[in-house]
Every structure is written in structure tokens, then in C-alpha cells.
Amino acid sequence: MQNIYNDVRVLDANCRQAYGLTEDIMMENAACALEQAVRKRLSQLSNKNVPIYILTGSGNNGADGYALLRRLTGTCTVYALALSEPKSSLCIEQKKRALLCGAQVLDDSHVNSLVSADGIIVDCVFGCGFHGTLDEHIASSISKANESASYRIACDVPTGITQDGTIESVAFCADETICMGALKLSLISDVAKDYVGHISVQNLGLNRTLFESTEKPLAYLLEESDLHLPLRTKNNVHKGSFGHAVCVAGSKPGAAVIASCAALRFGAGLVTLCGSVQNGQHLSLDADGITSAQNMSVPYDLMCSESFPQNTTALALGMGLGHDKELVQKNIQYLEEHPTVACVLDADICYEQNIVDFLKKASLSHRKVVLTPHPKEFAALLKVCGLGEYTVAQVVQNRIALVKEFCALFKNIVLVLKGANVVIAVHEENADCKIFINSFGTSALSKGGSGDVLAGMTLALLAQGQTALCAATNASLAHALASRSFSANFALTPFALINAVASLA
Known part of the structure; x- marks a missing residue:
């Protein structure tokens, strides 16, 4: 069985203190996990040149998206679609690094491209701490992404799913969710089941046992x-x-x-x-x-x-x-x-x-x-x-x-x-x-x-x-x-x- 936590941000902080990891190191591991998921999907397609759109927000989930953009730039047809301007220091820094590598960042005026896209869409807008209701233009962009025939990957938690596992208006409908560090309770709600797709947990620079050792889980996910x-x-x-x-x-x-x-x-x-x-x-x-x-x-x-x-x-x-x-x-x-x-x-x-x-x-x-x-x-x-x-x-x-x-x-x-x-x-x-x-x-x-x-x-x-x-x-x-x-x-x-x-x- 797998451990389930309500809020893994406490685990993130504990691991940075206990094992000397920085947020930058953990973010690079998150981007690496997303890159592996994207390349695995590309390997399954006859056309390796399909467009990849990375939806980015203003916080650290957006920073994960910009780090992924940097890692894919030069080998894939990849764009960041910025639904919000970067606000967190890491998001600002990761966007800067991606641009230095020649990455292409589009503003949200290009959001209609998502509907006709038949490639890969990666959701890096909001993460596990989201609560409340999506603002209108982000909700509209997520709806357009859901209309697309593209394969959809969510970073950590699909945008629109709140920390308590509810959905106020709309949520990103993922084929696959790459959960970072440890399993979140919000992904296992009844409502979330139609949005998360296949869930896999990826490490952030140390093995899962060490990452989870600092906090007692809230619940356990049964396995076959x-x-x-x-x-x-x-x-x-x-x-x-x-x-x-x-x-x-x-x-x-x-x-x-x-x-x-x-x-x-x-x-x-x-x-x-x-x-x-x-x-x-x-x-x-x-x-x-x-x-x-x-x-x-x-x-x-x-x-x-x-x-x-x-x-x-x-x-x-x-x-x-x-x-x-x-x-x-x-x-x-x-x-x-x-x-x-x-x-x-x-x-x-x-x-x-x-x-x-x-x-x-x-x-x-x-x-x-x-x-x-x-x-x-x-x-x-x-x-x-x-x-x-x-x-x-x-x-x-x-x-x-x-x-x-x-x-x-x-x-x-x-x-x-x-x-x-x-x-x-x-x-x-x-x-x-x-x-x-x-x-x-x-x-x-x-x-x-x-x-x-x-x-x-x-x-x-x-x-x-x-x-x-x-x-x-x-x-x-x-x-x-x-x-x-x-x-x-x-x-x-x-x-x-x-x-x-x-x-x-």
C-alpha cells in the first residue's frame, strides 16, 4: 500500500532541512519526471514532431513548467503558454533560464491553439495548495485544453482540483498525473477520479521512503x-x-x-x-x-x-x-x-x-x-x-x-x-x-x-x-x-x- 498525505508541502520543507536539498534541486527533479513522461508519450507516436504546449501559472508549479520547457527546447516542438505572469522568485528565475536557452513563451492570446492541437498538453498552472475558484480566463483556457485531442499530463495535481479534492468550476482533465514526492489526498477524492487519469509518484531528489519518513500519513492507498x-x-x-x-x-x-x-x-x-x-x-x-x-x-x-x-x-x-x-x-x-x-x-x-x-x-x-x-x-x-x-x-x-x-x-x-x-x-x-x-x-x-x-x-x-x-x-x-x-x-x-x-x- 502507498502512503497518502493531505499536504506534502510540509514534507518538502522537512526534507530541505533534514537532507540539505534546495528548492531548485527538487524542482529540477520534478521537471525531469515531467520530461520522462513527455518523451515516453512521444515514443508511442508515429509523428515525433507533434506540438507540446506547457500551460504555466505564476507560482512554483509554473516554475516546474518553465524548467520542463528548458529541458525540451531544441529537441521538440515545444511552447510555454503563460496563463499568468511569474510571481514567485523561482518561477521568474526558471522562465529567465528557459528564455536564455531560446525557449518559446506565448501569451494567453494563443490559447485557441489548444483546441486544434493534436499533440501533448502539460498542465503546470496550479499545484497541491490550490483553493477557491479559477479566474475566468484560466478556467476558459483549461476548458479549451480539455476539448483538445491532445494527450494531457498534469504536474502534481490537475489545475482546478482544490486541496480538499473538490472542483468549484472546471478542472484540467488529465490522461496522466505526475505526482511529486508523495501521494496527495486531493487526487483520491471521488470527484477527482474523472480528472487525474493514471497517477504515478515521482521522487524529488531522494527516495520516497526518506521523503515520507518525516510525517505520518493521513491514509493508505490499497494496491492489488x-x-x-x-x-x-x-x-x-x-x-x-x-x-x-x-x-x-x-x-x-x-x-x-x-x-x-x-x-x-x-x-x-x-x-x-x-x-x-x-x-x-x-x-x-x-x-x-x-x-x-x-x-x-x-x-x-x-x-x-x-x-x-x-x-x-x-x-x-x-x-x-x-x-x-x-x-x-x-x-x-x-x-x-x-x-x-x-x-x-x-x-x-x-x-x-x-x-x-x-x-x-x-x-x-x-x-x-x-x-x-x-x-x-x-x-x-x-x-x-x-x-x-x-x-x-x-x-x-x-x-x-x-x-x-x-x-x-x-x-x-x-x-x-x-x-x-x-x-x-x-x-x-x-x-x-x-x-x-x-x-x-x-x-x-x-x-x-x-x-x-x-x-x-x-x-x-x-x-x-x-x-x-x-x-x-x-x-x-x-x-x-x-x-x-x-x-x-x-x-x-x-x-x-x-x-x-x-x-x-
Whole structure:
């Protein structure tokens, strides 16, 4: 996994003091990284003479652009397009050096050239400290760059993305972002996902481990290598060796059927659908939300029961449950009477007031609990927990702060906040809140039933004995990576996603 920081300018300053680096040295390394990205793109083109436009601002990001201009001048058809006059001392100096090398600097009257350009555009206008709204002429220039057929590279952070990961008006839409020194949280926001393209982190004159050693990260970005599938390594086992997962069926049992099938596919030895359903029973498409024509009835490889099995090891509650107060209380009471049963809480349960007392007790007892809400459900959960009323947009925009606040209230409870980039968090006793971000998900998962699949996969890992945090991270990674196997991203169904999990091994 990779470290994520909110503001790397502190790291920059620490490294200059600790290792004797100057801003000039670090800037030259930044320009070198940008040059490598540009030349790599040129090597992929049949026409090596395509125009390269470097959009420059007035600060140190603009200085990076002028340093890149100097390094490319004489070997490429390259221009700086100055959207602002240099103001910082380094920007003034780097422009002066580039001009001494014969570099071509155009003013913003040439901005219309961007639209017809079919080459490379490098965004060096604003960096990681940007906040507020772009002024009109810069916003217009960025929009024209986005209209171009050119390959677009962003220096550090695409212009228009604020330090908190929001976009007020317009932002540079990059095919590739060269992040300097360390990974910034602003690049991993849900909104930024459509603007950053492929992200790579480049060093500024010393290795990344040294650069990051002076500050504790805010969060961690999960990588594919962090996934640990529930592969079976022993032969002398039986179905009971891999746990008994139970999904509670409510007013819309289709959701519980999907979750149960996902749990069985992801390794649970036994899976029971608990509620008023029977094997072979046909479920109404309209009432139950089943989205796969191949599974319109309760599969025979699931067990069905109206009562909880005695050997239940993990239980999933909330998917399609509805808001029957008596049913909700019955299930909460079962969990309270069986403290060793791990649980996944999802969807409808997030709206229930009596979940608060259960979470408080589970927090104190260190019970294995994973919550898997999407932003609307998390907003409801925050409200019933007395943490405030938020719109979905506010939850998405302030997700890290809200996740930390929730986890501080319910220590040891693992929260999985779904979204374009999934946030997984837990605040353990005598420790800071640990935050992990899974960026592998695709738009293919924007389909009814995908969340039920995640709940079932998490349930399976809990049933097999994984810790709540391991179950949450492994299920989330597997869920997201399985979704990437579908090139026709509009066609993914829950059962197709469940079947794709088998291809991960």
C-alpha cells in the first residue's frame, strides 16, 4: 500500500532541512519526471514532431513548467503558454533560464491553439495548495485544453482540483498525473477520479521512503498486492471448517439471495438464507430487485431457514430488510444474545435508531462488526447517531472528516464507505484512526445489487475467521478488481460479478 498525505508541502520543507536539498534541486527533479513522461508519450507516436504546449501559472508549479520547457527546447516542438505572469522568485528565475536557452513563451492570446492541437498538453498552472475558484480566463483556457485531442499530463495535481479534492468550476482533465514526492489526498477524492487519469509518484531528489519518513500519513492507498484471497491450504477439512454464514431476508429477499450467493462463492463453507423463503421459490422481479434473469428463484445450493442456525459464525443484516420494527428488533436481539457471531450491517439497518446502542456495545466488547453503507445510507447513519444531518453531496465532499468522526465514536467498528473510491476505516483503542482507500472500483459497479455482493463477500471472510479489518479490505479489493474484468461496463450484473470473483485466483 502507498502512503497518502493531505499536504506534502510540509514534507518538502522537512526534507530541505533534514537532507540539505534546495528548492531548485527538487524542482529540477520534478521537471525531469515531467520530461520522462513527455518523451515516453512521444515514443508511442508515429509523428515525433507533434506540438507540446506547457500551460504555466505564476507560482512554483509554473516554475516546474518553465524548467520542463528548458529541458525540451531544441529537441521538440515545444511552447510555454503563460496563463499568468511569474510571481514567485523561482518561477521568474526558471522562465529567465528557459528564455536564455531560446525557449518559446506565448501569451494567453494563443490559447485557441489548444483546441486544434493534436499533440501533448502539460498542465503546470496550479499545484497541491490550490483553493477557491479559477479566474475566468484560466478556467476558459483549461476548458479549451480539455476539448483538445491532445494527450494531457498534469504536474502534481490537475489545475482546478482544490486541496480538499473538490472542483468549484472546471478542472484540467488529465490522461496522466505526475505526482511529486508523495501521494496527495486531493487526487483520491471521488470527484477527482474523472480528472487525474493514471497517477504515478515521482521522487524529488531522494527516495520516497526518506521523503515520507518525516510525517505520518493521513491514509493508505490499497494496491492489488494487498489482496489476500481465502485460498484453502489444508486438505483435512470439511464445510464447517470455513464457517456458517447467514443472510437475513426481509421485505425484498432478492438482496439477501445475492449476498448469500456471493458469500458461498467467496469461500463460506455453509450459507443459510434466514427468513420466510424456500429453495426454488420464485421471487418477483418488481418487488425484489433481482437483476439477473438466470437466477429468478432461490438457488438450491443455499440453505433456507426461518430461524438462526445454531452454528452461525457470521451474519449479514440490512440488505433488502425493510423497516419492519419488529423484524429489526428480533435480529438485533439475536446479535446481542450471541456476542461471538461476527456481523455485516448494510443498507436498511443504517436508518434504524436501535442500531446505535448495538454499535456502542459492540465497540466496547471489540466485537467483529463491519458496516458497509453508501453515502446516502451513511448520511442516515450519521443522523441516527446524533452526528449531524448531511446531504449526500456533503458526505462525499467531507468523507474523510466524517469517517474519522464516526469511527472515533464507535471504536473498533470497521466502516466501509462505498463510492468511486471506497474508504475503509477503524479507530482501534489507544491508536489513531486507520484509513485505507480502495481506488480500483469502476462505473460497472453502479448497478443495483453490487453492494449486496460486497456485503456477502465480507460476510464470507468473517465466517472464515478473518478480522473485521482484513475481511473489509480483502472483500472490497476483490469486489473492485472483479469488476474490472468487464470491458462492457454497462452490462455487469450482480451474478456476473459473483462469478468473476473466481477468476481472481
